Amino acid sequence: MREASRTERACRVYCRTPSIGRFYESDRHIRLNQLVPAGLNQQWGAGLTYIQVGNEWRYLAVVLDVYSRKIIGWSLGSRKTADLTLQALRYALRVRTLNPRLIFYTDRGVEYGAHMIQSELDRHGIRPNMNRPNQCTDNAHMQSFFHSLKAKFI
Template sequence: MRERGLKARCSRVYIKMAKLHRFYQSIKNIRKDMPKPTAVNEQWAGDLTYIRQGNRWLYLAVVIDLYSRKVIGWSMNHRKTTAVTMASLHMAFRNRKPQAGLVFHTDRGAEYRAHEVQSLLSKYGVTPSMNRPGHCTDNAEMESFFHTLKGELIKSNHFTSEWDLRDKVAGYVQHFYNRFRLHSSLKYLSPVEYEGRAKEA
């Protein structure tokens, strides 16, 4: 390399990546100091869980609108990678088309701290918010959703294949949960009904 006048630049790449890592680690929980959302697309939340199918695990990423608890994006993958969180976010952006100013809250998992995810949020003018270290209850709405999903669907069903699991999750989320699942926090309305009432007001 020296004979050809070439120089390695690994150190600069390392420094740049280290700075990015520190930046993503420094993302704070700004949502905890915010009032509850008063309309759709003010605050979203996302998280990952795992579901067993046969002898393997599948990973489910979900995005909900905290105003109505409506599931607006979801994705499932064999691997717990950035791809599954990105896919759930792409679905949410397609479904909602939010304006800049939205806050998206998650835990501090690598799948949400990833550069690709943060770049996507920046592209849409979304401000990231993350749990405080060691405070899993900072994302209580997502924990509650997964608890409900597993109690009402996963534990009471046998999934014969991956496609059977995907089909049942899709039916639960898009049909039952969003349209018919009542929430005490929503005045005993479903997410779709709650958003509909807000539009009529």
């Protein structure tokens, strides 16, 4: 290239996720400014993980009360879908009485951003909240539970 008087052309590799900003722009991180819950049903956390059952992989959706750290809803399925997370949420809604200021806290998975989940939360007056981008510690309660589950029991 030098002998031919040519120079390399540096190009910047850029991968853009279309409209992801607009998808989450209405999401405020309301839990960040909240006090630590002082009682039951003030903040619920939710998460999704995979576990091996026999020779197959299954997905486990869980709803946890942040105050008591008790699992109040769960669902196990062979596919990672919004319906799986909706089943876990409905389980929690059956066994707990709702607090009018309840915050439902999740990661940014598409299963929790789905219309069917958001409309179910809206129907019950639950305030949805998703963690901030690139902040893995925002959903630490769920990550801690999944670590304990896999390290001690599975």
